[in-house]
Amino acid sequence: MSKKIIKNKNIILCVTGSIAAYKSIYLSSLLVKEGANVQVMLSESAKNFVGESSFSGITHNEVITGYYDSKTSLSIDHIEIAKKADVIVVAPATANILAKIALGISSDPIVGSILATKAPILIAPAMDGDMYSSKQIQGHINEINNLGYKISGPEKGRLASGIEEFGRMTEPESLLDEIINIFQKKKDYNQVEAIVTAGGTIEDIDPVRYISNKSSGKMGIALAKALRDRGAVVNLVYGRVDSLEETYGINKIPTKSAVEMKNEIEKLIDRSQIIIMSAAVADYRVKKISKEKIKKDNLDSIQLEKNPDILKSLDSSKIIKVGFAAESENLLINAKKKLSSKDCKIIVANDITLEGSGFGSDNNKAVLVDNDGEETFPLMSKNELAHKILDRAKKFIN
Ligand SMILES: Cc1cc2nc3c(=O)[nH]c(=O)nc-3n(C[C@H](O)[C@H](O)[C@H](O)COP(=O)(O)O)c2cc1C
Numbered sequence: 001m002s003k004k005i006i007k008n009k010n011i012i013l014c015v016t017g018s019i020a021a022y023k024s025i026y027l028s029s030l031l032v033k034e035g036a037n038v039q040v041m042l043s044e045s046a047k048n049f050v051g052e053s054s055f056s057g058i059t060h061n062e063v064i065t066g067y068y069d070s071k072t073s074l075s076i077d078h079i080e081i082a083k084k085a086d087v088i089v090v091a092p093a094t095a096n097i098l099a100k101i102a103l104g105i106s107s108d109p110i111v112g113s114i115l116a117t118k119a120p121i122l123i124a125p126a127m128d129g130d131m132y133s134s135k136q137i138q139g140h141i142n143e144i145n146n147l148g149y150k151i152s153g154p155e156k157g158r159l160a161s162g163i164e165e166f167g168r169m170t171e172p173e174s175l176l177d178e179i180i181n182i183f184q185k186k187k188d189y190n191q192v193e194a195i196v197t198a199g200g201t202i203e204d205i206d207p208v209r210y211i212s213n214k215s216s217g218k219m220g221i222a223l224a225k226a227l228r229d230r231g232a233v234v235n236l237v238y239g240r241v242d243s244l245e246e247t248y249g250i251n252k253i254p255t256k257s258a259v260e261m262k263n264e265i266e267k268l269i270d271r272s273q274i275i276i277m278s279a280a281v282a283d284y285r286v287k288k289i290s291k292e293k294i295k296k297d298n299l300d301s302i303q304l305e306k307n308p309d310i311l312k313s314l315d316s317s318k319i320i321k322v323g324f325a326a327e328s329e330n331l332l333i334n335a336k337k338k339l340s341s342k343d344c345k346i347i348v349a350n351d352i353t354l355e356g357s358g359f360g361s362d363n364n365k366a367v368l369v370d371n372d373g374e375e376t377f378p379l380m381s382k383n384e385l386a387h388k389i390l391d392r393a394k395k396f397i398n
Contacts, residue, residue: 011088015040020126039081040059091124098125124175153169156168195276200279217279219382219386275321323338323344354379
């Protein structure tokens with residue numbers, strides 16, 4: 001893959017006051033090597049961690065450090081630069097700048113530029129793990145997601161405090177890939193509206209107990225993100241999932257039980273062209289949900305009744321159906337059976353007994369089965385697999 005895709009692109013790199021600021025010197029160098037025109041903005045605090053000369057030496061551009069110290073020949077630095085920007089990257093992003101971005105507090109040129117631009121924004125937070133998971137920061141992250149800005153990381157790893165937890169800035173090489181990605185998105189799902197289901201359904205037993213499964217929702221969320229990035233309007237109908245990180249720009253519809261999930265899907269079906277059912281839907285639900293907590297002595301048996309088969313129930317003349325088959329034996333035979341019994345265009349079959357693949361993992365090893373044959377993939381990230389599924393499904397979309 002040629003990375004020269006960012007050649008001559010105007011990239012604003014905003015660096016704020018975190019120990020991780022040193023990584024952004026390397027990031028600026030990676031971007032310059034790819035031919036980008038990099039304009040660095042340093043927050044007041046960032047100057048305590050890294051020096052202007054490092055950045056100006058690498059980027060051959062003056063560094064902007066405040067509203068009132070005009071460095072360029074432009075009339076108002078931050079506005080002019082924001083208008084010309086092809087992307088604005090904030091890396092590292094402190095707790096402070098996240099709050100300011102979320103609220104639009106433009107007391108420095110970093111937020112001023114973000115408010116004044118139409119370019120995509122990529123933000124890479126870095127901070128102590130407890131700071132990051134605090135209600136305040138999570139609230140700001142939500143807001144930033146809703147604004148349509150992309151948040152990268154943070155990753156789990158050793159922090160400056162010596163503790164191993166989430167809060168580490170995404171490594172410069174990965175950020176470079178994400179920046180390149182912003183420019184090379186295939187838009188082959190433009191004008192497609194899609195439904196993706198994710199996670200495990202929840203079937204209540206009583207007010208405190210329920211039946212669910214081990215699905216993390218990661219595969220469905222990867223599919224929803226891939227569809228969004230390829231131009232689709234995406235409706236993510238989800239049950240219990242581990243995280244909804246980075247799902248900006250996706251219409252999110254929370255559900256609990258299989259019946260609720262079915263109802264929400266039915267509301268969307270007429271306007272959608274494709275449904276990818278990656279949710280692990282419970283086959284059975286509790287026949288009579290108790291309003292009171294059932295005493296433990298009365299819990300030795302629970303009567304179940306069959307849930308609707310959502311995938312099968314959808315009319316395949318109206319929508320392209322892609323199903324999943326999580327199998328522990330006879331993978332291909334079962335996948336082919338499912339393809340015809342549920343009238344799907346594609347079945348994504350995965351062997352859940354394989355180590356490092358399937359439920360809860362970030363990776364998956366799958367075979368895609370359709371009426372033209374089958375395609376076997378090696379173990380790969382769920383994000384990569386999501387794109388392979390979309391590549392194969394594309395032929396059914398007219
Ligand atoms: C040694 C040191 C390391 C710091 N690292 C971080 C950090 O990783 N993340 C963060 O949010 N704040 C960190 N801070 C606090 C910020 O520098 C401080 O909140 C500052 O006001 C941020 O301003 P800015 O967002 O305008 O750069 C650190 C402070 C010090 C003294």
